[in-house]
Amino acid sequence: MSTQLYLPETPSQTAGPYVHIGLIPNQAGFDIFENSFGADIAGPEVAGERIVIEGKIYDASGHPAKDVLVETWQANAAGRYDHPADRQDKPLDRAFRGWARTGTNFETGLYRIQTIKPGPVAGRRGRKTMAPHINFWIAARGINIGLATRMYFGDEPAANAEDPVLNIIEQPERRQTLIATRSERDGRAVYTFDIFLGEERETVFFDV
16 A cells, blocks of 8 residues: 655745855856856847946835846847747847846945847737837845836837736826836936835736
């Protein structure tokens, strides 16, 4: 007669201090990877307008979090992703990785990404066009599951007004949590995108 052994469910665990060492070792002072993924993905051969994205990530108490992993994924300047599932009839920029990884600064809490402004992309199944946007994923101690959100561009009001994802959000004030403001610095566009993990200004996160 066989006996079945039932093991209890493994408890969830938040991301620990190993996040920086294992995923962004340069920021932690380690040079352990031959090719480190970084926050500058706008190389000289990449087509498009060079931009900087920066901001802070605030915890539920309103304090800047200084140990957060930030990843972004975006389309190229023509509005196409470097992924086999994207079959749009648009040019593929082989020089553009489209994916960045960085962390918030240990002293200031600021994250900074150098990239290019993406073009508009087709919605699911070729439906309504989505406004230019950048996908964000963040992980940190105190977060059980990585949080996914989007950043839209404040200087694209017409495209944003028609975006099918933004329009899913019923409250206009909640949509504003996904809009980055534009300024100029040293001849380059800088988009400020702060992320709030709680309280009244909590950023909209998506279940993806």
